[in-house]
Amino acid sequence: MKNFLVLQTDFGISDGAVSAMYGVALTVDPTIRIFDLTHDIPQYNIWEGGYRLYQTISYWPEGTVFVSVVDPGVGSERRSIVAKTSKNQYIVTPDNGTLTQIKQQIGIVEARIIDEKVNRLPHSGESYTFHGRDVYAFTGARLATGIISFEQVGPEIQVESIVELPVPEVTISKGAVSGHIDILDVRFGNLWTNIDRELFKQLNVEYGDSFEVVIENETRQVYKSIMTFGRSFADSHLGEPLLYINSLDKLGVALNQGSFAKAYHVGSGANWKISIRKAQNIIYN
Incomplete structure (x- = not known):
């Protein structure tokens, strides 16, 4: 069964970055159904990226795959992961705090590091600044279309190890x-x-x-x-x-x-x- 792919970034739509992500996903499977959450997250604002996921995700069907790319640390040692929520949806994202609200308000039951040896756009191995295209859109499309299972994303990690941003108290x-x-x-x-x-x-x-x-x-x-x-x-x-x-x-x-x-x-x-x-x-x- 094919699931929906939903994209969110801080890229805007004034250049070809989002279009390139669409192209990668459609190359994986031309029948995939792709939707936009938003591409107007303020630049580098990880908190807002996480909040928009939290605002939206519960209203999508089980199995939906979200790709969220707000990634000021692209090319660094931060992890690329896929998280499975308590509502059986998947989020493909850098592990930089984007999942804070999802983890605390909705729940994450399992997470895996993306194994880029197998889950990376072919011939993109020398590119380190566009993981949204080369890793996240590619992996998200393969997961949504059933080409790979969640277990084939990569090694499992402890949910407790997922990076969280500070959350103000009430x-x-x-x-x-x-x-x-x-x-x-x-x-x-x-x-x-x-x-x-x-x-x-x-x-x-x-x-x-x-x-x-x-x-x-x-x-x-x-x-x-x-x-x-x-x-x-x-x-x-x-x-x-x-x-x-x-x-x-x-x-x-x-x-x-x-x-x-x-x-x-x-x-x-x-x-x-x-x-x-x-x-x-x-x-x-």
Whole structure:
């Protein structure tokens, strides 16, 4: 049985890099079905590459093979691996932290190092800077089409040895929950936090409640205001901010029909902290 092949990179589509990966996969099997997750991962941003996998992978069928290439260490001693998830999908990627969210949130049951002696594009052995084409697309296509089995990828490694990036913690104390802005909903400018819905509910929240939201970049406060917790964007007026639960069951911050990130110059990552506390006795004039 042939499975789908899904590609993700930080290459963009302004040159031929992604097209070359398509070409390699189609040379392996011209009937393979190839899809794009995204090729707009910010350059070298391993965290975001991992997050986009986490955001997407659960909605694809069992057996789907993902190739994720955000690889600032290409040509170094970092490992090239294929990981099998708890949902029986496969991820072909450098072992550089890309699998952090998958390992922690979804689960990895087995992993193997790619044996490049057999799983590398023929006649590419002297190339060290385009493993996305020469190793990952080639191996991913062979795995998706059944030319090789997972066991034929290469030697098994301990799942515990897979590289993980630091993950900021979420805390709840004295009626406030504090976390980080994991990522931006890029097109619409919403903030996606690492605060889980169940943890947020420990503040005894109801739709329509008002909350004080404070956002800091390291030690600098960049935003502090009151906003409403709504079921959807329609629960606020045009241009108003709101708290909501996003599609990953995490707390999000949005500006109704506007970009919160652009309006308040907010970014994402470990340096971007957010604290949320129920506001009492708020009076609007």
